[in-house]
Amino acid sequence: MAQVFKVAVLPGDGIGPEVMAEALRVLDAVEAKYDVTFERTHANVGGAGIDNEGKALPDTTVTICKAADAILFGSVGGPKWESLPPDEQPERGALLPLRKIFGLYANLRPAIIFPSLTGASSLKEEVIAGGFNVLVIRELTGGIYFAQPKGIEGEGRDRVGFDTMRYSVPEIERITHVAFQAARKRGKKVCSIDKANVLSSSVLWREVVTGIAKEYPDVELSHMYVDNAAMQLVRWPKQFDVILCENMFGDILSDEAAMLTGSLGMLPSASLAEGTFGMYEPSGGSAPDIAGQGIANPIAQILSMGMMLKFSFGMVDAADAIDNAVATVLDQGFRTRDIYQQKEGEKLVNTKEMGDAIIAAL
Numbered sequence: 001m002a003q004v005f006k007v008a009v010l011p012g013d014g015i016g017p018e019v020m021a022e023a024l025r026v027l028d029a030v031e032a033k034y035d036v037t038f039e040r041t042h043a044n045v046g047g048a049g050i051d052n053e054g055k056a057l058p059d060t061t062v063t064i065c066k067a068a069d070a071i072l073f074g075s076v077g078g079p080k081w082e083s084l085p086p087d088e089q090p091e092r093g094a095l096l097p098l099r100k101i102f103g104l105y106a107n108l109r110p111a112i113i114f115p116s117l118t119g120a121s122s123l124k125e126e127v128i129a130g131g132f133n134v135l136v137i138r139e140l141t142g143g144i145y146f147a148q149p150k151g152i153e154g155e156g157r158d159r160v161g162f163d164t165m166r167y168s169v170p171e172i173e174r175i176t177h178v179a180f181q182a183a184r185k186r187g188k189k190v191c192s193i194d195k196a197n198v199l200s201s202s203v204l205w206r207e208v209v210t211g212i213a214k215e216y217p218d219v220e221l222s223h224m225y226v227d228n229a230a231m232q233l234v235r236w237p238k239q240f241d242v243i244l245c246e247n248m249f250g251d252i253l254s255d256e257a258a259m260l261t262g263s264l265g266m267l268p269s270a271s272l273a274e275g276t277f278g279m280y281e282p283s284g285g286s287a288p289d290i291a292g293q294g295i296a297n298p299i300a301q302i303l304s305m306g307m308m309l310k311f312s313f314g315m316v317d318a319a320d321a322i323d324n325a326v327a328t329v330l331d332q333g334f335r336t337r338d339i340y341q342q343k344e345g346e347k348l349v350n351t352k353e354m355g356d357a358i359i360a361a362l
């Protein structure tokens with residue numbers, strides 16, 4: 001009998017539904033190829049939650065996610081909801097609570113440059129010749145995005161806005177283990193990012209990471225201040241293997257790493273809890289500037305779905321097949337607008353045509 005996996009599908013806003021449609025068509029192709037059934041339940045989230053059910057994270061959505069084996073998430077947010085009170089907006093009202101409710105503390109963002117895409121990277125060819133493969137591991141449920149107190153107090157020009165950067169030892173320990181275990185299976189190097197010359201949370205972060213590293217003598221640890229890391233990523237990305245970051249530094253550096261691979265539309269991510277539950281989402285946002293035009297790059301969403309197959313369902317072969325299909329279509333010259341270089345052999349395609357090509361390659 002075919003194995004059955006339950007997937008909560010949360011397309012969200014902007015380009016979310018457009019790229020999600022392609023990921024689901026690729027999931028159909030996986031179903032046809034492997035002896036497996038993906039039971040999918042769609043739910044509103046973000047602006048779609050506000051518009052359809054009056055809340056960025058409707059209770060029905062949480063119930064559907066709790067009944068699922070994994071969440072496939074598009075992206076949320078956009079100008080339409082930016083004037084709502086901050087805690088009711090799609091990002092703070094839905095995405096961050098989802099990460100907290102499901103304990104998704106480990107965010108894996110693999111920035112890999114496909115050989116045929118080196119021309120789309122913002123870096124010079126000689127800097128990225130031979131490719132690079134960096135895994136950003138971002139702590140996702142702590143730090144300045146979550147810690148209290150935060151808010152805006154006072155009146156008029158006397159108002160102050162404040163957030164709190166806070167990390168506990170167990171929070172640092174568990175994400176550090178994720179980074180070292182990942183490094184063990186690849187280049188055996190962890191570079192931990194902090195701002196220990198200024199921030200107390202970073203002083204503790206560095207101390208705890210250094211302690212955990214002793215349990216992994218086969219993995220080399222280095223530390224780097226976040227400002228230098230931002231510079232080193234564009235200077236010589238090949239020096240990095242696994243980059244370990246707290247929440248906000250990882251948010252920022254992963255967008256930077258994405259662009260080195262050609263486009264934010266290329267960077268998938270897995271947000272993992274203890275065990276096999278995870279939420280799988282592109283690293284980028286809802287891209288209001290291109291939403292509704294059918295031109296968004298669906299690759300980040302499709303590769304995120306592939307990460308779901310690997311990390312939540314143990315379908316490593318199917319995940320590899322998706323990665324290979326993406327590499328094949330890029331070799332064949334298919335390009336959405338964000339990675340189109342107007343070079344000979346390139347074929348400019350829209351979102352759906354990119355989905356078609358990946359399904360054909362699969």
Ligand SMILES: NC(=O)C1=CN([C@@H]2O[C@H](COP(=O)(O)OP(=O)(O)OC[C@H]3O[C@@H](n4cnc5c(N)ncnc54)[C@H](O)[C@@H]3O)[C@@H](O)[C@H]2O)C=CC1
Binds near residue numbers: 281282300
């Ligand atoms: N996980 C999520 O749901 C996230 C949501 N956001 C939200 O998204 C909205 C827009 O934020 P921005 O800062 O503009 O970031 P963004 O990531 O949505 O877009 C930044 C740039 O990258 C491009 N881009 C992103 N994904 C693409 C794709 N798949 N194909 C082609 N181009 C792509 C966009 O067109 C834009 O020029 C905001 O409301 C923001 O809060 C931002 C980041 C993550």
Ligand SMILES: CC(C)CC(=O)C(=O)O
Binds near residue numbers: 092145284
């Ligand atoms: C709401 C933000 C924290 C989302 C974001 O930028 C991200 O997860 O990369």
Ligand SMILES: [Mg+2]
Binds near residue numbers: 255
């Ligand atoms: Mg981000």
